Amino acid sequence: MTQTMLSRPAPGPEAVPESEYDPNVQDAEKNQKQQASQDVFGDEQDAEIKYKVLSWWQAGFLMVAETVSIGILSLPSVVAALGLVPTVILLVGFGVMSTYTGYTIGQFRWAYPHVQSMADAGEVLAGSFGREFLGMGQLLLIVFIMASHLLTFTVAMNTITEHGTCSIVFGVVGLVISYLLCLPRTSAKVSYLSIASFISVFSAVMIVMVAVGIQRPWKGELQAVVDTNLYHAFLGVCNIVFSFSGHVAFFGFISELKDPKEYPKSLFLLQGIDTVLYIVSAVVIYCYAGPDVTSPALGSASPLIGKIAYGIALPTIIIGGVVNGHVTSKYIYVRIFRNTDRMHKKDLVAVGSWVLIGFSTWVIAWIIASAIPVFNNLLSLIASLFASWFTYGFSGMFWLYLNKDRLFATPMKIFLTIVNFSMIxxxxxxxxxxxxxxxxxxxxxxxSASFSCANNA
Known part of the structure; x- marks a missing residue:
């Protein structure tokens, strides 16, 4: 579906100074009422479908499910490519930067309550061109992420069943399951799946860490750094960038919070979980699996443990894709029905449109997954082309736009101006x-053959 077919969102309000969003100022209650009247879902008191019902922890686990899934499976191989010390430094560094840029997204949303997607933010920055450019970029990025989840599902099923059938069949099965789980229209209903997703990936990674610790498939000496080249080193960096690249969906999650001011709690829940889990799992698995660690990393243990781990990881492989699929369907749905009563209706047109949008996006994701059947290369392509800008670059632009009249007003503003130009x-x-x-x-x-029945485990 082209962007020109979608209805144009309402223009955003004038930017409001950050001080007006300090919860300690006396007119905070007045600002909250203004935001409620300006946001994309409006007054939902008598609505059939209510979107703004997320608590901060539900939004936080949605962000965890969207972010902590596919990326963690590639990180032990990054340690093998870069060495222990550079990888840990990069993981901590990108974790800190991702926290800061995520908070900047929250600041931008507080100043412009109508923003529900990167496309809306792009309109604030650069008018209709910005809206279409960032909107298309958001669609492409999330559909590619959905594709990577379908691809990993086929890897998991081939591992569990020892290539029990054609890989295309497994891909279709993943497509059907993911699509059906995407049918609820509100993020609150998907948030409960996200808790299961976190338990799934945490359990699977713990099983692999314990198994490789017991089996010790590699007994060589640890290398703090390794002799590498630009090509292999930057492939690893791209995988790290991808593992923190959930920012593209943050505007959508904020827009469905009961209280958008609680978004920082959701962000810190995400960043605390992902940074710690990434570092611990990558280092521990590499230390025992060695330079030959596989990517995805769940195949580094014995064949039996690998099957068990993949079986336990299936919920996060599916649900992580479902959360992303829900975000992209919601973006298209809002673009079509923004400022209409149909946003909150359960009639045939509303429900039928939601069903058709979800089906179309998942079919496109399946085609991508079948056409690029190389896990690490798909990750690096996504990270380099899309995630770098949505996670770091555009957040820097958001901050500079919010503070365009006071970039050098104080020493702190000067420092933050340098920081945000550095992000770009x-x-x-x-x-x-x-x-x-x-x-x-x-x-x-x-x-590597596209649309192949071959075993990709």
Missing amino acids: AIAACICGLGLYVSGKALHEDSG
């Missing part, structure tokens, strides 16, 4: 070098 520069660097290494990787693996 980092995003540009990741995008440029990432495109080079991912393009080279795809070229070297060009012999």
Whole structure:
């Protein structure tokens, strides 16, 4: 579906100084009432479908399910490519930067309560061009993430069943399951699945860590750093970037919070869980599995443990994709029905449109998953082309736009101005070098067949 077919969202209000959103100011209650009248879902007191019902912890676990899933499976191989010390430094560094840029997204949403997606934010920055450019980028990024979940589902099923049937069949099964779980229209109903997703990935990774610790498939010496080259090193960096790249969906989660001011709690829940889990799992699995650690990492243990781990990881493989699929369907749905009563209706047109949108996006994701059957290369392509900007670059632009009249007003503003220009520069660097290494990787693996029944485990 092209963006020109979708209805144009209402223009945003003028930016409001950050001080007006301090919960300690006397007119905070007045500002909250203004936000309620301006946000995308409006007054839901008598609505058939109510969207703004998320608590902060529900939003936090949605963010965890969206972020902590596919990426964690590639991180032990990053340690093998970069060494222990560089990987830990990068994980901590990107974790801190992701927390800061995530908070900036919250600031931008507080100033512009009508923003529900990156497309809406793009309209604030650059009018209709910004709306269509960021909107298309958001669609492409999330559909590619959905595809990576379907791809990992086929890897898991091939591992569990020892290639019991054609990989395309497994992909179709994953497509059907994911689509059916995406049918609820509100994020609150999907949030309960996200808790199961976190338990699933945490349990699977713990099983693999314990198993490789007992089996010790590699008994060599640990390497703090390794001798590598730009190509292999930056493939690893792209995988780390992807593991923190949930920001594209944050506007959507904030828009369905009961109280958007509680968004920082959700963000800190996410960043605390993902940073700690990434570092511990990557280091422990690498220390015992060694340089030959597999990617995804759940295959590093014995064949039996690998099957058990993949079986336990199936919920997070599916649900992580479902959360992303729900976000992209919601974006399209809001673009079509914004400022109409149909947003909150249960009639045939409303329900039928939601069902058709979800089906279309999942079919496109399945085609992508079948056409690029290389796990790490798919991750690096997504991270370099899209995630670098949505996670770091555009957040820097949001902050600069919010503070455009006071960039050098105080020493702290000067420091933050430098920080946010640096975020834009980092995003540009990741995008440029990432495109080079991912393009080279795809070229070297060009012999891999698309839409193949072969075992991809």
